[in-house]
Amino acid sequence: MIFSLLFLCLNLSSLFRFSSGRGAAIRSYNQSGYDDKIYGHSGRRLYSDNDFQMSEEDYNARLEKLAQGYMSNSDLEKAMQEVNSRCPNISRIYSIGKSALGVPLLAMEISDSPGKIDAEPSFKFVGNVHGNEPVGRELLLLLANWLCDNYLKDSLATTIVDGVHLHILPSMNPDGYALRRRGNANHIDLNRDFPDQFFPMNDDMDLRQPETKAMLNWMEDIHFTASATLHGGALVANYPWDGTEDKKRDYFGCPDDKTFRFLASLYSRSHYNMSLSKEFPDGITNGAFWYPIYGGMQDWNYIHSGCFELTLEISDDKWPDASELPTIWDYNRMSMLNLVGSVIKTGIHGRVFSSDGKPLPASIAIRGINYTIAAGKKFGEYYRLLAPGEKYEVIASMPGYRLKRACVILGEGAATVDFVLDPDTSSTLNGSSRVLEDAGCYFDSKTSLQVVDFLPATQLEISLLLFVMLGFLCLLMQRRARRNQKQMPAVPRRAAVI
Numbered sequence: 001m002i003f004s005l006l007f008l009c010l011n012l013s014s015l016f017r018f019s020s021g022r023g024a025a026i027r028s029y030n031q032s033g034y035d036d037k038i039y040g041h042s043g044r045r046l047y048s049d050n051d052f053q054m055s056e057e058d059y060n061a062r063l064e065k066l067a068q069g070y071m072s073n074s075d076l077e078k079a080m081q082e083v084n085s086r087c088p089n090i091s092r093i094y095s096i097g098k099s100a101l102g103v104p105l106l107a108m109e110i111s112d113s114p115g116k117i118d119a120e121p122s123f124k125f126v127g128n129v130h131g132n133e134p135v136g137r138e139l140l141l142l143l144a145n146w147l148c149d150n151y152l153k154d155s156l157a158t159t160i161v162d163g164v165h166l167h168i169l170p171s172m173n174p175d176g177y178a179l180r181r182r183g184n185a186n187h188i189d190l191n192r193d194f195p196d197q198f199f200p201m202n203d204d205m206d207l208r209q210p211e212t213k214a215m216l217n218w219m220e221d222i223h224f225t226a227s228a229t230l231h232g233g234a235l236v237a238n239y240p241w242d243g244t245e246d247k248k249r250d251y252f253g254c255p256d257d258k259t260f261r262f263l264a265s266l267y268s269r270s271h272y273n274m275s276l277s278k279e280f281p282d283g284i285t286n287g288a289f290w291y292p293i294y295g296g297m298q299d300w301n302y303i304h305s306g307c308f309e310l311t312l313e314i315s316d317d318k319w320p321d322a323s324e325l326p327t328i329w330d331y332n333r334m335s336m337l338n339l340v341g342s343v344i345k346t347g348i349h350g351r352v353f354s355s356d357g358k359p360l361p362a363s364i365a366i367r368g369i370n371y372t373i374a375a376g377k378k379f380g381e382y383y384r385l386l387a388p389g390e391k392y393e394v395i396a397s398m399p400g401y402r403l404k405r406a407c408v409i410l411g412e413g414a415a416t417v418d419f420v421l422d423p424d425t426s427s428t429l430n431g432s433s434r435v436l437e438d439a440g441c442y443f444d445s446k447t448s449l450q451v452v453d454f455l456p457a458t459q460l461e462i463s464l465l466l467f468v469m470l471g472f473l474c475l476l477m478q479r480r481a482r483r484n485q486k487q488m489p490a491v492p493r494r495a496a497v498i
């Protein structure tokens with residue numbers, strides 16, 4: 001009995017990384033990136049608001065030099081309009097709100113049906129969250145131009161424009177950019193201004209910055225499947241969680257850790273040399289392992305809007321000479337395209353209908369991953385990003401309907417699974433008595449790529465209950481086992497504020 005439990009624990013242990021990562025907490029509040037210290041390292045200077053201790057003249061000269069070759073805010077607006085006038089059928093410009101100084105936060109949607117709500121997934125790219133990290137805003141305009149130029153010529157460009165609503169916000173912080181500072185016009189770091197899962201800071205909506213409010217409203221308006229924010233100061237793809245409950249620097253994976261490591265690696269491996277990093281294995285990092293932050297935008301996206309967001313550090317130098325921009329674009333182009341493409345080219349997607357053909361905004365869960373996404377309200381469409389090469393049990397549920405599940409062996413490409421849910425007329429409708437073991441997905445080695453198998457809800461409930469009980473037992477045993485293990489010596493990591 002014990003042995004079989006242990007065996008199960010081994011198999012299930014990956015599911016509980018989420019819980020176990022939080023174990024062994026020694027509370028310590030003095031060791032975090034929370035107070036936003038600015039660190040210098042590796043001989044490289046990270047600019048901050050208080051960075052310039054020089055005469056005003058030198059300071060202004062330096063700002064001039066920094067700006068050379070970069071677009072001003074009005075240049076940026078013109079550049080967006082240019083793309084829009086060259087490719088009016090696949091683009092539109094709109095504003096998501098205004099900055100503290102009243103500058104419109106302009107976004108561009110690129111799609112074969114811009115502005116139309118349909119069953120396609122939406123992806124967003126956000127640049128220039130930190131005013132002194134302007135590479136992202138330049139790359140996003142290069143991306144928009146590239147898609148405009150290559151639609152119907154390049155297959156990936158065509159796949160993206162035809163299959164995804166790509167929303168680009170080149171600058172989330174135009175005031176910070178104009179002032180050459182990290183924070184916005186009120187000196188607030190926007191990437192610390194979001195609600196936090198552990199600390200109730202920023203919970204007062206009225207005290208939040210206008211840029212942050214605009215982002216929150218935007219995410220409510222549009223049902224984004226995934227997104228990425230472009231930063232500078234390092235070369236790495238960062239994924240959730242960004243903070244830990246005890247403020248310690250520690251690996252803290254979210255329920256979709258595997259999915260995120262897949263997405264981050266997709267970016268780093270498509271990049272010219274991100275994955276060759278000596279500092280970050282494979283060019284990716286868990287945010288809390290690197291340095292914890294609180295009130296960041298990335299975790300908020302995953303927790304509250306069902307959107308899988310990465311934080312991409314795309315150049316060691318926050319403000320490189322503008323002559324380097326074409327090279328940096330070249331290094332990032334395939335990564336950016338592959339990441340956007342991944343929302344339709346990987347994972348499991350489909351639509352959910354009632355048996356009389358009505359689209360349903362059902363909940364989509366994956367057994368073993370404590371996270372659900374909602375299917376679209378109007379079309380019942382869902383896009384569930386997942387690491388490839390794994391077996392998944394997808395569960396679609398909706399109040400008033402009997403849940404259904406599908407067993408999918410996910411290859412490198414995407415799998416399409418549609419669900420038709422029957423109204424739940426009676427909870428004791430059928431007394432079918434298959435043994436419990438049958439209720440889980442059964443995969444034998446010869447199973448073809450995709451097995452879709454629908455079972456009655458009652459069996460699933462029993463098996464889920466059993467599963468939860470087993471999981472709990474495993475958790476207890478793992479805890480015990482861990483208590484007996486010696487802690488790994490902490491590797492000192494460098495500090496940075498990116």
Ligand SMILES: *[C@@H]1O[C@H](CO)[C@@H](O)[C@H](O)[C@H]1NC(C)=O
Pocket residue numbers: 235273274276277278
């Ligand atoms: C990537 O290439 C750039 C430009 O050649 C170089 O400055 C940087 O150090 C390289 N990074 C890695 C991790 O190889």
Ligand SMILES: *[C@@H]1O[C@H](CO)[C@@H](O)[C@H](O)[C@H]1NC(C)=O
Pocket residue numbers: 018019370
């Ligand atoms: C699942 O996640 C929720 C938060 O989204 C949390 O409250 C709950 O405890 C988690 N359940 C397990 C079994 O980890």
Ligand SMILES: [Zn+2]
Pocket residue numbers: 129130133231232498
């Ligand atoms: Zn940044």
